[in-house]
Amino acid sequence: MIEFLLDGHSQVAPYMQLVQQVKQGLRTGLIEPGDQLPKVRSVAESLAINPNTVLKAYRHLEAEGLVEGRPGVGTFVRRTLAGPSLAGQAELRRELVGWLRRARTAGLEQEDVVALIQTTMRATFQDDEKREEIA
Amino acid sequence: MNLALEAHSLGKRYKRNWALRDCSLQVPAGRVAALVGPNGAGKSTLLNLAVGLLRPTEGTLHVLGRRPDGDRDLLDRVGFVAQDTPLYPDFTVSELITMGARLNRRWDTPLARDRMEQIGIPLDRRVEGLSGGQRAQVALTLALAKRPELLLLDEPVASLDPLARREFMQVLMGSVADGDTTVLLSSHLLGDLERVCDYLIVLQTAHVQLLGGVDELVNEHKALTGPRRQRADVAGVAAVIRESHTDKQTTLLVRTNGPILDPAWTVHDVTLEDLVLAYLAYPAPGRAVLGVAK
Known part of the structure; x- marks a missing residue:
């Protein structure tokens, strides 16, 4: 499972940093279709950030069709960004x-x-x- | 919109001094709201009014839709941790939990015990034997054991070292994710709260200077740079919050009400910190609320 990091000095908004890290993971093959993203609560707790920030990142990825939320279960990867090969x-x-x-x-x-x-x-x-x- | 806290022209006077004046604000339910301002700006006064420890001199205040003073049913639904987390020094953690169970009608003893265990605080330890960070964690846990709909925290991390701050915020954010508690927490430093809040209230000398959702506030403010000029109307600018000049260049921090297309200006995004500092330095206390509550 992917572990998020947050750069406090970055100009990039925290939710966008999470989005970029998921995409990076998808590009490099670190995470693949079917993999689960960390639960919102555990990300909020480990990074000490607002859970809404994590939700926003996941919704953004969902809107791009990269992940899907399954109510009560979690958020799962739908497709990869790792090119043809x-x-x-x-x-x-x-x-x-x-x-x-x-x-x-x-x-x-x-x-x-x-x-x-x-x-x-x-x-x-x-x-x-x-x-x-x-x- | 469902409001956890709503004030209209709220004021509190101590003898001759107004600690809070003409304060109108709303905190939407489900948010983590930061109450930011320098010492003496009225933050503690506002929080103490919200839990009925003080009574308003003028104006109205509603907490979870009710007036706080003397309303016991309401107080059962509100958690409050006062500044410097006052706890009885010769009580053990276990005794504090028992006391909480006796004094509160809504109380979750297993939750309190589990959390103390998770954060590594021995139940038989006396409060006086705890570090500052542990004391803050105990106070937070006791407040959370009420399963409050609204949690008010007055300068919760001001006296903590960076590690203890982080641990405190981790526990707080985990609990926010668990339920739908609205949180209002104060600090004189925005940096402490920047990662956790999604709603912002800036108080300065007893008045509300800025109010709104963090994303909306950051989006509607811009920094403009361009060749030096006298203040001119720029299409898309609703208000100039700060301006500075060198002999060649003018820099403005503005609140926008539309896109800025004038090619003479280069438009930059602003950080939340830039924004708060600009509003704190903004003169004319007593002016109307500047931000837009959404």
């Missing part, structure tokens, strides 16, 4: 490592890389979405 990720990761090395040789600092990736990602995904809309 984790093996595919390994391949992409290798390519990314190669690219990052080239970027460093070219004189880019870490912050330059992050900025480049973010702007390129935004532009590319936007273009793709537009193309899909037209098609």
